[in-house]
Structures are given as structure tokens and as C-alpha cells.
Amino acid sequence: MQPDAVAGDGVDGRHSRVVPLHNAVTAEALNALNREIVECRACPRLVAWCEEVAREKRAAYREWNYWGRPVPGFGDPHAKVYVVGLAPAAHGGNRTGRVFTGDRSGDWVYGALCRAGYANQETSIDVDDGLLLTGAYIGAIVRCAPPDNRPTREERAACLPYTERELGLLGGARVVVALGAYAHDAVSDLFGLRPRPKFGHMAEAKLPEGLTLLDSYHPSQRNTFTGRLTQEMFDAVFARAREIADSF
Numbered sequence: 001m002q003p004d005a006v007a008g009d010g011v012d013g014r015h016s017r018v019v020p021l022h023n024a025v026t027a028e029a030l031n032a033l034n035r036e037i038v039e040c041r042a043c044p045r046l047v048a049w050c051e052e053v054a055r056e057k058r059a060a061y062r063e064w065n066y067w068g069r070p071v072p073g074f075g076d077p078h079a080k081v082y083v084v085g086l087a088p089a090a091h092g093g094n095r096t097g098r099v100f101t102g103d104r105s106g107d108w109v110y111g112a113l114c115r116a117g118y119a120n121q122e123t124s125i126d127v128d129d130g131l132l133l134t135g136a137y138i139g140a141i142v143r144c145a146p147p148d149n150r151p152t153r154e155e156r157a158a159c160l161p162y163t164e165r166e167l168g169l170l171g172g173a174r175v176v177v178a179l180g181a182y183a184h185d186a187v188s189d190l191f192g193l194r195p196r197p198k199f200g201h202m203a204e205a206k207l208p209e210g211l212t213l214l215d216s217y218h219p220s221q222r223n224t225f226t227g228r229l230t231q232e233m234f235d236a237v238f239a240r241a242r243e244i245a246d247s248f
Contacts, residue, residue, distance in 0.1 A: 001046050026077040029169050033162070034072030037143050042158045046144035046151070052147065053090045068098035070144050074099050075137030079170050080245035081118065081238075083109070084163060084187065085179040085218065087151060089143040094145035098127045099138050108219035108234060109138070111177070116238035135245070137173070139166050141186040156186060164190055173243045174248050176211055180218030187213055201229070202237060 007042075016163050041047050053070025071088040085105075090102030100106035101124045110131065113119035118136035123129065142151040142159045163186070167173060178184040181199040188196040188205070197205035198212070205213040216229075216237040223229040 025081045026169055026171070029078055030073065030166070033165055035171065037070050037072045037162055040143065040162075041069050042161075043144065043155045046142075046155060047145055048145075048149050050094055052096075053094055055192050058091045059220040061091060061095055063215055064095055066095045068094060069097075071097060071099050071140065073137060073139040073141070073166050075133040076135055077170070078135075078172055079133070079135055079137035080172055080174045080248070081136045081177060081241045082170055082173045082175070083113075083136060083138045083169060083177045083179065084183045085109075085138075085140050086149065087140050093140075096126050098124070099131075099140055100124060101131075102126060104224070105219045108224060112219075112231075112234045112238050115235055117221075117244055118238065118242075137166075137170055141183055141191075149220055160186060160190060163187075174211060174245045176207065177214050177237060177241050178213060178215050180216075182222075183218075184213070184215050195225045199232060202240065204240075212246075213240055214244070 050070075051066050054066035057064065057066060071093040085100065088099060089103045091104065093101060094101050096102040100109045106124045107122070110124040111117050111122040113133065113136055114122040118133055121132070121134045122129065124131055138163075141163060142156055143162060144159075146155065150152060167176070176187055179186050179200075184199040185196060187207075191207045193205065193207070197203065199215055202219045203215040203216060207213050214237060216221050216234065219229060219234060
């Protein structure tokens with residue numbers, strides 16, 4: 001099924017049935033933030049690109065009504081684990097309207113979250129596929145799909161406050177899982193870490209307010225097809241994230 005054309009009630013920005021609202025105050029604040037993200041038009045280049053992709057489409061998805069807008073966060077308001085990637089994929093989140101949904105990277109992310117006990121299923125096809133997250137929330141450093149997966153420095157700066165506000169609302173978060181060096185650098189900058197800690201798969205760094213930054217190679221096809229990132233390696237990241245989160 002295809003996403004609704006307008007944002008509404010739910011912690012993914014639209015569907016209240018997708019995520020149980022355990023904490024009404026936090027959930028409503030996240031909903032309000034997600035509505036703001038969806039309506040953002042701060043970066044003309046990204047707005048134009050998302051809309052162009054949504055018009056032209058990929059042949060395999062010609063019947064889809066593409067989302068073609070900024071993609072909000074998704075998950076559990078009580079999350080202890082916050083997962084953050086670079087940006088939505090042009091024919092993934094930009095098509096479906098949900099982060100890491102409808103592409104191969106998303107299959108890796110939700111598969112690993114399911115095996116770690118944070119998701120109720122391993123697949124992520126569309127916003128009505130029944131996916132639920134418990135104890136985890138997912139966002140992106142840049143909320144629009146960028147051309148060639150390369151946002152500019154100005155675009156990152158315009159979008160990073162959304163990540164800051166998201167983390168602030170997720171008061172129970174204890175672990176930030178950065179998918180890739182781009183997310184690692186952005187989170188490090190967000191918390192003012194100088195010098196930046198070195199990025200590396202399974203590397204850890206202490207953040208203010210008792211948070212831990214935990215790195216993973218990004219589950220892009222470039223990494224998964226070449227074996228740089230294996231399922232065992234990716235599962236180890238979320239096993240470690242659970243170990244840290246459950247220690248509180």
C-alpha cells in the first residue's frame with residue numbers, strides 16, 4: 001500500500017496505528033516535530049530533487065504515488081536506542097515516506113533490529129506493512145533524499161537541529177547508533193566533541209548526558225555486497241547497543 005498524501009497523527013508522522021503511544025506527551029511532541037519536518041522547505045536543491053524523483057519515478061515503481069518530501073523519524077517514544085543514518089534513499093524513504101523503508105539498506109536495518117528484539121518483523125516494505133519498533137527510534141541527519149547521496153554542508157547545517165530536537169525529546173535514549181562516518185561526524189559535531197572521535201565499526205565514544213555513540217558501517221550495497229559489512233557484524237552492533245541500554 002502507498003503512503004497517505006498528508007501528515008497526520010502517529011509517531012512516524014502519519015499513522016497512529018504504526019507505533020503504540022506509550023507516553024502521550026512525548027509522542028505528541030514527536031508528532032509535532034515530524035509534522036514540521038515534513039513541511040520543511042529550507043533547502044531548495046533538495047526540495048527540487050525529491051519532487052523530480054517523485055515525478056519521474058523508477059520504472060519498477062511507476063504505479064507508486066511517491067512521498068517526495070522530507071521523511072520524518074519513526075519509532076518508540078520510550079526508545080533507549082536512537083539509530084541515525086545519512087539521509088533517505090531516493091527510491092526508498094523518498095518513495096515510501098518512512099525512513100529506511102523500501103530499499104535494501106532498510107532490509108538490513110530492520111532485520112538487525114528484529115533479531116535484536118527491537119522490531120516485530122525483519123522486512124520493511126511500506127508504511128502499512130505492520131512494522132513496530134519497541135525500544136528504538138530511527139532518524140536521519142538529512143531528511144530529504146540528496147542527489148548522489150551527497151548533501152552540502154549548508155544542507156546538513158539546516159537539518160541537524162531536527163536531530164538535536166529529536167534526541168532531546170527521546171529523554172530515555174542511552175545509545176546513538178551512527179550508521180556510517182557521515183552520521184558519526186554529524187553526531188560528534190552536534191555534541192561539540194573536539195577532536196572528533198575516530199569513526200570505526202563497533203567504535204564507541206562517550207557523549208554528554210550519559211549517552212554512548214556506537215558506530216557501524218552503513219548498510220549500503222557498496223558495503224554489504226563487498227562483504228565489508230556482514231550480517232554478523234551488523235548484528236553485533238545492535239547486540240552491543242542493547243547491552244549498553246539495558247545497563248541503565
